[in-house]
Each structure stands twice: as C-alpha cells, then as structure tokens.
Amino acid sequence: MDAPAIRRALPQEPLTGGMAADRIADALGTPNTQGDKAKVTSFVVRRLVARGLLVDLSGNPEGTLHHPGQVAEVCAREDLTELVAANTxxxxxxxxxxxxxxxxxxxxxxxxxxxxxxxxxxxxxxxxxxxxxxxxxxxxxxxxxxxxxxxxxxxxxxxxxxxxxxxxxxxxxxxxxxxxx
Missing domain, CATH: 1.10.10 (Arc Repressor Mutant, subunit A)
Known part of the structure; x- marks a missing residue:
C-alpha cells in the first residue's frame, strides 16, 4: 500500500480511529468529551472495519486510519444507533x-x-x-x-x-x- 498515494487521493487527511469514533458519537448526538468516558470508542470503529463498513487505510496494528467520506457515510446511516449499540x-x-x-x-x-x-x-x-x-x-x-x-x-x-x-x-x-x- 502506497501511503503517500492514498493521502494524495483523499480530499483531506485520513481520520484516526479515535477521530472516527468522535465523529460517530457526534452524529448520535452524544459527543465524546475529553475527561469523560467515551460514548463511542475505537473498539466500535474496529468492529465496523471487521464488518466491512469502514476500511483501514493504515495497515498499522496499533491504530487505524479511515477515509473521511466513508466515516460520513456511516454517520448518515439510519441504523447508526443500533449499529453502535451492537458493537459496543x-x-x-x-x-x-x-x-x-x-x-x-x-x-x-x-x-x-x-x-x-x-x-x-x-x-x-x-x-x-x-x-x-x-x-x-x-x-x-x-x-x-x-x-x-x-x-x-x-x-x-x-x-x-x-x-x-x-x-x-x-x-x-x-x-x-x-x-x-
């Protein structure tokens, strides 16, 4: 995987797993706030990758990177609440x-x-x-x-x-x- 080529093809920088989790939490109306227990975690993001709903662009076992457009698509799903609850x-x-x-x-x-x-x-x-x-x-x-x-x-x-x-x-x-x- 050619990381520089992927970055050039993206409309903006890829999102880390934590950033994707924050965007999903925001879409649910329950933002992750610093200092509080996260409402949506990177675990949920990794489960969404395992289910094929997001792609991990990083190839790094220590963290994930995601296409901002894919994260936005997941955030727009009507079943997002159920999806997050099932993968918590x-x-x-x-x-x-x-x-x-x-x-x-x-x-x-x-x-x-x-x-x-x-x-x-x-x-x-x-x-x-x-x-x-x-x-x-x-x-x-x-x-x-x-x-x-x-x-x-x-x-x-x-x-x-x-x-x-x-x-x-x-x-x-x-x-x-x-x-x-």
Whole structure:
C-alpha cells in the first residue's frame, strides 16, 4: 500500500480511529468529551472495519486510519444507533451482568465455545507492566445472541443459582466431553 498515494487521493487527511469514533458519537448526538468516558470508542470503529463498513487505510496494528467520506457515510446511516449499540464492547463482568448470570457462569460459556472475544485490551494496574492483565472484550450483539442460540443452558435455572453453588454449565461441559458429572 502506497501511503503517500492514498493521502494524495483523499480530499483531506485520513481520520484516526479515535477521530472516527468522535465523529460517530457526534452524529448520535452524544459527543465524546475529553475527561469523560467515551460514548463511542475505537473498539466500535474496529468492529465496523471487521464488518466491512469502514476500511483501514493504515495497515498499522496499533491504530487505524479511515477515509473521511466513508466515516460520513456511516454517520448518515439510519441504523447508526443500533449499529453502535451492537458493537459496543463488554468485558466479562459486564457480559455476565447483561445476561443476569454469575461471572463464573459466563466463564463456562466461553469454555464451551459459545462466545469468543472480539479482541483483548491490556489493563495496567499502577505504572509498571508487572501489574498488567489482558481483558477479553465481547460485542454486545454476541452477548445478546447467547440466550436464543443456547436454550440448553436452562437460563431460568442458571439465573437463580446461588453464590458458591456449582454451575449447571459445568455439568453440561462434562456431558459434552463424555465424562460422568
């Protein structure tokens, strides 16, 4: 990819993933403001790239660049609100909360292969990398699809299992593996 040729062909400089996220947030009427939690993040922009709605012009794994016209087209979509909501990131705790299950039950869903993370982020504690952990992020749409896709989970029972009790999904995983529960 010839970066200078791409830049010459664009009507203006390409937008970074963060700038694209800001424009999408503005189009939704919920601007990202500095110092506050972003309403639309670069994660959403990367999901739009994965869905083929935006093209990454950079080829850089550390950041993305986008054609301003493509970003404007996405911002003009009538289904923009739903599109952003479906591609909003959820960590494991948030996903479990959204499903109204315990965190350990969500971990069993991951173990069973019912859901895969869209990407991971590194979260640091303090200033050194010694306290860094990778946190998987799931799309809201993937989390929301679990209930309909897996009725075998027994969602009503799963949502009432008490703290400290064995997950029904553990039994399901053992049954799938062919070992006695």
């Amino acid at each position: 990131p959820l960590g494991p705790e948030q996903a479990a909360s959204r499903l109204v299950v315990r965190r350990c039950d969500f971990a069993w869903m991951v173990h069973l292969g019912w859901i895969r993370h869209a990407e991971t982020i590194e979260v640091r504690f303090g200033t050194s990398r010694a306290g860094a952990v990778d946190v998987p992020l799931y799309t809201t749409a993937a989390v929301d699809a679990l209930v309909a896709a897996h009725p075998e989970a027994g969602w009503e029972q799963l949502r009432t299992v008490g703290k400290g009790r064995r997950s029904p999904l553990a039994t399901l995983a053992k049954a799938r593996a062919g070992t006695p529960a």
